Amino acid sequence: MREWEKGEYLSKFSIEKLVSSDILRIRPYIPGKPVEEVKRELGLKKVIKLASNENSLGPSPKAVEAIKNYAFRIHLYPDGAGYYLRKSLAKKFKLDKENIILGNGSDEIVSLLTRFFIQKGDQVIMGDPSFLMYKIDTQLSGGKVIPIPLKNFKLNISEMLRSITPQTKIIFIANPNNPTGTIVRKKEVEDLFKFLPSSILIIFDEAYCEYVEDPDYPQTLEWVRKGKNLIILRTFSKIYGLAGLRIGYGIAKKEIIDILNRARPPFNVNSLAQIAALASLSDIEHLHRSKKLVKEGKKFLYHSLKEMEIPFVPTQTNFILIRTGEKTKEIVDELLKRGIIVRGMESYNLPQYIRLTIGTQEENETFIRELKSILFSS
Numbered sequence: 422m423r424e425w426e427k428g429e430y431l432s433k434f435s436i437e438k439l440v441s442s443d444i445l446r447i448r449p450y451i452p453g454k455p456v457e458e459v460k461r462e463l464g465l466k467k468v469i470k471l472a473s474n475e476n477s478l479g480p481s482p483k484a485v486e487a488i489k490n491y492a493f494r495i496h497l498y499p500d501g502a503g504y505y506l507r508k509s510l511a512k513k514f515k516l517d518k519e520n521i522i523l524g525n526g527s528d529e530i531v532s533l534l535t536r537f538f539i540q541k542g543d544q545v546i547m548g549d550p551s552f553l554m555y556k557i558d559t560q561l562s563g564g565k566v567i568p569i570p571l572k573n574f575k576l577n578i579s580e581m582l583r584s585i586t587p588q589t590k591i592i593f594i595a596n597p598n599n600p601t602g603t604i605v606r607k608k609e610v611e612d613l614f615k616f617l618p619s620s621i622l623i624i625f626d627e628a629y630c631e632y633v634e635d636p637d638y639p640q641t642l643e644w645v646r647k648g649k650n651l652i653i654l655r656t657f658s659k660i661y662g663l664a665g666l667r668i669g670y671g672i673a674k675k676e677i678i679d680i681l682n683r684a685r686p687p688f689n690v691n692s693l694a695q696i697a698a699l700a701s702l703s704d705i706e707h708l709h710r711s712k713k714l715v716k717e718g719k720k721f722l723y724h725s726l727k728e729m730e731i732p733f734v735p736t737q738t739n740f741i742l743i744r745t746g747e748k749t750k751e752i753v754d755e756l757l758k759r760g761i762i763v764r765g766m767e768s769y770n771l772p773q774y775i776r777l778t779i780g781t782q783e784e785n786e787t788f789i790r791e792l793k794s795i796l797f798s799s
């Protein structure tokens with residue numbers, strides 16, 4: 422019997438020795454629990470999930486119809502080039518389809534970017550806290566995370582600029598930022614491009630851009646048209662209500678998209694996602710209804726939270742960061758027992774905060790009622 426065929430040979434190795442220390446240092450992303458699981462665990466009939474910033478209205482009916490019509494063709498591989506969707510997005514943004522890449526969620530494009538643009542020892546600047554996947558993907562590529570603390574819950578662009586070194590390769594700008602819901606303004610983006618060395622790529626993650634009401638929100642597409650080193654990431658997971666299908670896209674100059682396409686998995690975006698995204702793009706009414714729901718929900722929640730003297734961060738998105746204080750963990754657990762899933766912000770280093778997705782009016786009222794009862798009746 423050869424050495425490796427004896428069980429002992431394998432037992433001499435521990436899993437830790439098979440992977441790099443960079444991987445072992447990664448703290449995994451912990452997604453919220455699915456509704457059905459919470460119902461089963463806690464024996465609840467009704468559970469509302471306000472934890473992952475999904476669209477509480479659901480998907481566009483046009484998307485659902487398109488999926489039904491396409492279902493009998495799922496034995497075929499998807500269109501690996503995403504021809505029709507890229508064409509439609511290019512038309513919407515007055516660019517060419519070569520300026521667009523589709524991803525299995527915008528998540529996938531973040532991981533393609535870090536995989537191709539980061540080498541061991543390269544530095545990646547990002548807000549702290551900001552969307553957790555930036556850090557995980559940077560570490561996976563052997564890059565060094567340079568976290569820049571937020572200032573008044575906003576990304577601190579001037580500090581980001583000051584932190585640039587010859588090793589800096591990427592700057593992540595979540596605009597609006599998750600978990601704070603705040604934005605970086607036009608002037609700050611102008612400054613960024615004024616002082617930025619040409620060897621750095623900026624990733625503008627605009628997952629929630631459709632909800633932004635502030636007129637000073639930058640039109641980053643103009644910078645793509647000017648040929649700058651940036652990529653804009655957008656998603657169908659949020660306002661378009663297709664989170665379960667996994668589809669997002671990136672917009673950049675052709676050279677950047679070309680690099681990403683070199684090792685993109687050939688069928689990374691499935692047919693139903695492409696078909697549903699295409700149908701959603703044409704459903705302007707669903708888009709308006711979704712925006713209106715959030716605008717009105719925001720008004721109600723702001724008013725109720727102020728009345729209860731609970732501090733919160735004004736948001737440009739479909740979620741709100743709320744300061745629930747030292748008892749946050751107990752509050753999150755108690756809300757869960759009452760059938761409301763919200764996100765405690767411990768993993769974002771904000772242990773005294775929760776992040777609440779703005780729901781339907783009924784969901785928002787239930788949240789406020791239960792929060793009031795937890796905080797004020799004892």
Ligand SMILES: Cc1ncc(COP(=O)(O)O)c(C=O)c1O
Nearest residue numbers: 526527528552599628656658669
């Ligand atoms: C800022 C930000 N970017 C990206 C994503 C992920 O989007 P997708 O579902 O397209 O992967 C999220 C999801 O919560 C997010 O908050």
